[in-house]
Amino acid sequence: MISTNHQDKTVDIIEDDDDESVAIYEDNTDDEYDPEEDPFILDSDTFERLKRNDPSMIDLRVDLDCDDDAKYVTYFFNKIDWKADGDCIANNTHLKRMRIHYNGKYLGGSNDLPRYVLGEEGDDLPTRQQLQDFFSCIHQNSSIKSIMMHGIGINDEFGAALIEGLSVHPSLMRINLQFDELGSLGCQAFGKVLKHPKSKLKDLNLSHCKLNNEGIQKLCHEQLLGNSTSTLKRLNLKCNKEIDTVGWQALSNVIQHPNSKLTTLAISDSNLIDTGAKLLGSALSGSSVKALNLSYNFSIFSDVWPTVLNQLSQAPIEYLSLNNNNVNDASLETLASIGTLKSLGIGRNNWITPSGWQSFFSSLQSRGTKLVRLDIGSNGISDESTVALGSLISNTPTLKILNMSNMRRQSHVINSRIPSNRITPQGWLALLTSLQDSNLDLEELYIGSNSIDNEGMQLLIRMISSMTSLKRLNLSQNGEPVDSVVWQSLSEVFQSPNCTLEHIDMCYNINVDNDVVVAYANALTHNNTLKWFDLSECNFIQASENNVPEVVSTLLCNKSSIMDTYNSNHTLHRFCENLPDEQESYLELNRNEDKVEVARQKILQIHFSDDATTNIQEFLDMDLKLIPTVIERLGKPLPIGWRGTNVSGLSTMYNLMRRLPDLFDSGAAQKKSMKRKRS
Numbered sequence: 001m002i003s004t005n006h007q008d009k010t011v012d013i014i015e016d017d018d019d020e021s022v023a024i025y026e027d028n029t030d031d032e033y034d035p036e037e038d039p040f041i042l043d044s045d046t047f048e049r050l051k052r053n054d055p056s057m058i059d060l061r062v063d064l065d066c067d068d069d070a071k072y073v074t075y076f077f078n079k080i081d082w083k084a085d086g087d088c089i090a091n092n093t094h095l096k097r098m099r100i101h102y103n104g105k106y107l108g109g110s111n112d113l114p115r116y117v118l119g120e121e122g123d124d125l126p127t128r129q130q131l132q133d134f135f136s137c138i139h140q141n142s143s144i145k146s147i148m149m150h151g152i153g154i155n156d157e158f159g160a161a162l163i164e165g166l167s168v169h170p171s172l173m174r175i176n177l178q179f180d181e182l183g184s185l186g187c188q189a190f191g192k193v194l195k196h197p198k199s200k201l202k203d204l205n206l207s208h209c210k211l212n213n214e215g216i217q218k219l220c221h222e223q224l225l226g227n228s229t230s231t232l233k234r235l236n237l238k239c240n241k242e243i244d245t246v247g248w249q250a251l252s253n254v255i256q257h258p259n260s261k262l263t264t265l266a267i268s269d270s271n272l273i274d275t276g277a278k279l280l281g282s283a284l285s286g287s288s289v290k291a292l293n294l295s296y297n298f299s300i301f302s303d304v305w306p307t308v309l310n311q312l313s314q315a316p317i318e319y320l321s322l323n324n325n326n327v328n329d330a331s332l333e334t335l336a337s338i339g340t341l342k343s344l345g346i347g348r349n350n351w352i353t354p355s356g357w358q359s360f361f362s363s364l365q366s367r368g369t370k371l372v373r374l375d376i377g378s379n380g381i382s383d384e385s386t387v388a389l390g391s392l393i394s395n396t397p398t399l400k401i402l403n404m405s406n407m408r409r410q411s412h413v414i415n416s417r418i419p420s421n422r423i424t425p426q427g428w429l430a431l432l433t434s435l436q437d438s439n440l441d442l443e444e445l446y447i448g449s450n451s452i453d454n455e456g457m458q459l460l461i462r463m464i465s466s467m468t469s470l471k472r473l474n475l476s477q478n479g480e481p482v483d484s485v486v487w488q489s490l491s492e493v494f495q496s497p498n499c500t501l502e503h504i505d506m507c508y509n510i511n512v513d514n515d516v517v518v519a520y521a522n523a524l525t526h527n528n529t530l531k532w533f534d535l536s537e538c539n540f541i542q543a544s545e546n547n548v549p550e551v552v553s554t555l556l557c558n559k560s561s562i563m564d565t566y567n568s569n570h571t572l573h574r575f576c577e578n579l580p581d582e583q584e585s586y587l588e589l590n591r592n593e594d595k596v597e598v599a600r601q602k603i604l605q606i607h608f609s610d611d612a613t614t615n616i617q618e619f620l621d622m623d624l625k626l627i628p629t630v631i632e633r634l635g636k637p638l639p640i641g642w643r644g645t646n647v648s649g650l651s652t653m654y655n656l657m658r659r660l661p662d663l664f665d666s667g668a669a670q671k672k673s674m675k676r677k678r679s
Contacts, residue, residue: 050088082133090140118159155183163189167196174203207238234264248276252283269296281311291319321345329356354382361388373401383427390434448476491523512538556586588644
């Protein structure tokens with residue numbers, strides 16, 4: 001399992017043997033933006049690459065907008081004759097992911113606005129013939145594994161027929177529909193895809209698709225998801241709020257079918273009422289489902305959760321998300337008894353009291369939990385519970401991912417005997433003190449939006465420095481004013497040869513001033529693991545009179561000499577915000593995986609881009625045997641998918657040729673050799 005967790009958001013990923021990963025816990029739709037995950041957008045350049053069967057064309061986005069007068073490159077669909085040139089997709093052997101979007105006037109920012117219905121005719125819309133030709137190309141392709149559709153409705157026979165054509169696709173394993181509108185005919189079409197004996201579909205994401213009872217019944221008709229030929233393993237029904245008991249009964253029949261192969265089920269934010277929850281719980285108790293997301297189902301009353309969790313204790317559940325629910329103290333003992341759990345998300349359950357948390361932590365420890373991931377963020381866990389929490393963490397050697405963000409929240413259960421149920425600075429000090437000798441070695445730690453003071457932060461930094469596997473760390477928005485000197489001490493972690501950190505979030509922290517940023521920049525000079533360092537909204541000032549831009553420039557591209565440039569940091573691609581354009585360009589360059597080429601580009605830009613010949617002396621002083629290798633490097637083409645600016649090495653090669661013509665003119669070299677013999 002791979003898991004990422006950001007404040008108030010949890011995303012767990014299960015990887016299968018088909019090498020396709022699927023997010024099963026999506027408690028927030030605004031996933032962190034990662035430019036490296038951007039697909040190629042269909043335009044004239046991308047179209048030419050498709051026709052060349054370019055190996056870099058793995059992920060393609062096609063927008064169905066057809067406004068010929070628009071200036072945007074996304075309005076390109078109408079310019080292609082898909083019947084004549086569609087073989088660029090049909091015969092492509094590198095495409096793995098196809099994204100089909102509609103962004104026009106039929107789609108807005110609200111989930112309630114109407115979508116573009118696939119096949120609908122009108123201004124700026126593709127014709128039905130164009131759509132048939134385009135989907136025919138997809139049907140014939142043999143490399144696409146994943147198809148995503150966004151902002152599109154499928155509720156008539158024409159659109160359903162296009163979907164049914166995917167039944168015999170030889171490689172398609174995942175279909176992802178998000179913020180689409182799936183009518184009964186669309187659901188029936190997907191049911192036929194699942195039922196087809198040649199279908200290889202393993203993942204079906206139908207989140208925010210306005211499914212109702214009729215639609216889910218069509219999808220489950222004749223237990224299509226549980227028939228003997230079905231390959232479906234993962235189903236996401238997040239945020240389909242029109243399904244009631246009738247629809248959940250249909251799904252329950254599928255889940256408990258002996259032929260069902262479902263292992264992952266997401267039903268978060270779906271208005272799952274008490275009767276529906278009990279139906280599903282009963283069906284799951286004897287099923288093959290191992291990963292279950294029931295987050296954001298506030299419509300399940302607190303007195304129903306003990307029954308549901310007791311049912312789940314009879315299932316082989318390993319990954320369970322209960323974030324943002326009405327779980328209370330009475331449910332926790334049953335939850336602790338689920339011995340198969342490896343990942344548990346129980347963040348922001350405001351009806352749990354501090355004493356309930358204390359009992360829960362003690363119960364988990366006494367039962368010998370094997371949790372790998374624990375999310376208890378945004379809960380009212382008081383100081384009195386920190387002793388049990390520290391003991392649990394210290395005695396769970398399997399634990400690798402821990403979320404304790406935003407523990408400043410007050411729960412709904414507050415009375416005169418419990419004036420505050422948040423963890424105070426003194427509570428954090430006690431907790432972190434208890435963990436100093438625990439040999440805790442996490443891979444991900446999220447502890448932002450808390451109240452940790454100077455002394456506690458020093459203990460936390462000391463604990464972090466001993467971890468040899470830590471990759472992700474969130475220290476953002478700490479509620480206590482930690483001194484600049486303490487923040488600076490974190491720089492020692494970056495300098496350690498054992499540092500494995502790749503992602504740090506420290507935004508919204510006061511006293512992260514210029515001195516802190518300078519210390520971090522200096523410490524990161526030889527760090528080759530950290531990629532993302534978020535210092536947004538901190539207290540440092542990036543003005544011309546301070547040295548923050550200068551030290552960042554030196555970090556990313558030391559201009560003192562060619563070797564200093566070569567030895568600069570080529571890994572970091574996010575740091576301070578609002579940096580000068582030059583520094584931003586270096587961060588963009590660093591997004592490229594080929595670090596040797598990144599170093600080469602920086603050297604060319606800084607030392608040779610002005611076509612001057614002064615630095616050519618660097619080459620002239622080299623051993624002649626090395627010159628051919630240097631020339632080969634100068635003329636090397638850029639890798640496919642290169643990001644950021646680039647400078648050709650051809651100008652430098654030209655100047656080198658002018659200074660050393662003998663290397664390029666064998667006749668001249670032969671004449672010089674004959675002159676030496678004569679003399």
